[in-house]
Amino acid sequence: MAAGFKTVEPLEYYRRFLKENCRPDGRELGEFRTTTVNIGSISTADGSALVKLGNTTVICGIKAEFAAPPTDTPDKGYVVPNVDLPPLCSSRFRSGPPGEEAQVASQFIADVIENSQIIQKEDLCISPGKLSWVLYCDIICLDYDGNILDACTFALLAALKNVQLPEVTINEETGLAEVNLKKKSYLNIRTHPVATSFAVFDDTLLIVDPTGEEEHLATGTLTVVMDEEGKLCCLHKPGGSGLTGAKLQDCMSRAVTRHKEVKKLMDEVIKSMKSK
Amino acid sequence: MEGAMQADAEIRSESGTESGPRGPACSLRHFACEQNLLSRPDGSASFLQGVAEKSRERLIRNTCEAVVLGTLHPRTSITVVLQVISDAGSLLACCLNAACMALVDAGVPMRALFCGVTCALNSDGTLVLDPTAKQEKEARAVLTFALDSVERKLLMSTTKGLYSDAELQQCLAAAQAASQHIFRFYRESLQRRYSKS
Numbered sequence: 061m062a063a064g065f066k067t068v069e070p071l072e073y074y075r076r077f078l079k080e081n082c083r084p085d086g087r088e089l090g091e092f093r094t095t096t097v098n099i100g101s102i103s104t105a106d107g108s109a110l111v112k113l114g115n116t117t118v119i120c121g122i123k124a125e126f127a128a129p130p131t132d133t134p135d136k137g138y139v140v141p142n143v144d145l146p147p148l149c150s151s152r153f154r155s156g157p158p159g160e161e162a163q164v165a166s167q168f169i170a171d172v173i174e175n176s177q178i179i180q181k182e183d184l185c186i187s188p189g190k191l192s193w194v195l196y197c198d199i200i201c202l203d204y205d206g207n208i209l210d211a212c213t214f215a216l217l218a219a220l221k222n223v224q225l226p227e228v229t230i231n232e233e234t235g236l237a238e239v240n241l242k243k244k245s246y247l248n249i250r251t252h253p254v255a256t257s258f259a260v261f262d263d264t265l266l267i268v269d270p271t272g273e274e275e276h277l278a279t280g281t282l283t284v285v286m287d288e289e290g291k292l293c294c295l296h297k298p299g300g301s302g303l304t305g306a307k308l309q310d311c312m313s314r315a316v317t318r319h320k321e322v323k324k325l326m327d328e329v330i331k332s333m334k335s336k
Numbered sequence: 337m338e339g340a341m342q343a344d345a346e347i348r349s350e351s352g353t354e355s356g357p358r359g360p361a362c363s364l365r366h367f368a369c370e371q372n373l374l375s376r377p378d379g380s381a382s383f384l385q386g387v388a389e390k391s392r393e394r395l396i397r398n399t400c401e402a403v404v405l406g407t408l409h410p411r412t413s414i415t416v417v418l419q420v421i422s423d424a425g426s427l428l429a430c431c432l433n434a435a436c437m438a439l440v441d442a443g444v445p446m447r448a449l450f451c452g453v454t455c456a457l458n459s460d461g462t463l464v465l466d467p468t469a470k471q472e473k474e475a476r477a478v479l480t481f482a483l484d485s486v487e488r489k490l491l492m493s494t495t496k497g498l499y500s501d502a503e504l505q506q507c508l509a510a511a512q513a514a515s516q517h518i519f520r521f522y523r524e525s526l527q528r529r530y531s532k533s
Binding site: 280303304 | 390391394395397398399400401402479482483484487489490491492493494495496497498499500501504505508509
């Protein structure tokens with residue numbers, strides 16, 4: 061009976077739950093789904109992380125390669141993020157060139173890396189003007205159930221914390237780079253940006269961490285990326301219903317608590333890995 | 337059946353209405369607008385203000401989708417084509433203003449008008465509204481907002497750089513104040529257009 065109603069009138073079905081201040085999966089309006097993270101699972105990558113936010117599963121793999129630094133900034137390296145939403149994660153995606161959603165997500169991750177200064181690009185430089193590291197961050201969604209941006213940001217952060225770069229020395233005589241694979245060091249991660257996404261319903265109600273169905277029924281979405289000092293790296297609101305300043309303020313406070321939750325989880329995982 | 341209503345928005349500097357000089361209260365640059373300048377499309381407008389990859393297009397499209405009453409025009413495709421003639425900073429805000437004016441000129445039913453405002457935050461914390469390209473490059477953070485005309489709610493926002501929550505609220509308040517000027521300008525330019533014809 062309920063399943064029939066849900067198919068015929070999904071929005072009305074949803075509103076009945078929202079009236080009781082909860083959602084069909086039993087969560088409250090401000091509650092996130094269970095977040096799990098697995099770091100370092102891909103041995104062939106220099107850094108990797110798998111993040112599950114409820115059913116949404118995202119994996120990030122980072123490969124470090126050599127490249128010539130850009131001519132206008134010879135003392136900086138590159139970080140090249142790429143978000144891939146393959147057909148296997150959801151039936152809405154087709155195979156072929158990246159769709160709009162994947163491109164927007166890639167641009168979003170690139171903006172977060174740029175704005176938050178998560179790593180100092182100068183750290184990636186080996187020899188100014190000649191050689192630098194380029195980090196290819198490939199983020200692939202394995203299961204799409206809403207809130208892809210939060211999962212991607214978390215996966216990227218966790219994978220970057222896992223990256224170990226070998227020491228590189230430039231041989232004076234030959235001018236070639238010599239890589240010492242035995243001596244590896246972690247990247248210097250300066251800030252920890254954490255994304256919190258909200259969906260706007262009926263122009264008034266804000267819910268946190270929307271699932272795929274909720275995103276579809278929502279009238280707007282908002283993603284806030286905050287670092288540990290409470291500074292905002294990105295306020296991504298691609299259209300949709302309007303929000304007042306007061307509602308934005310509520311979102312900020314929720315983002316602050318979410319940041320603490322995520323940071324705690326990540327620190328625990330990294331600690332458990334180091335102790336092994 | 338597809339009725340494609342093309343709203344072409346170009347940015348030009350000739351006749352049409354022009355805003356007054358920058359007063360002390362509002363620090364937006366000079367802007368001008370002209371409508372119905374192209375004969376083929378159903379509606380067109382040019383918007384000059386004091387500079388689309390997929391994400392910019394998506395931002396503009398989602399903002400338009402939020403205000404346009406699509407249910408009154410089923411099986412209709414509304415194409416908004418924006419051509420940048422010159423970019424002197426605050427490009428996205430200018431595109432949003434042009435898109436809104438073009439939709440009005442085309443007679444598309446909307447639930448509210450919208451306008452775009454850009455804010456730049458300098459390293460010392462000062463706020464500059466409607467920055468030039470140089471000011472944008474030197475700023476610590478650049479925030480672009482789209483606000484609606486009914487309650488000045490935030491329809492769209494995209495930001496670059498790092499800033500605090502208090503600075504965000506400050507920029508939003510400044511943008512809401514500036515949007516008053518832009519909406520008044522919309523009204524005046526439309527009044528002038530319809531009084532002429």
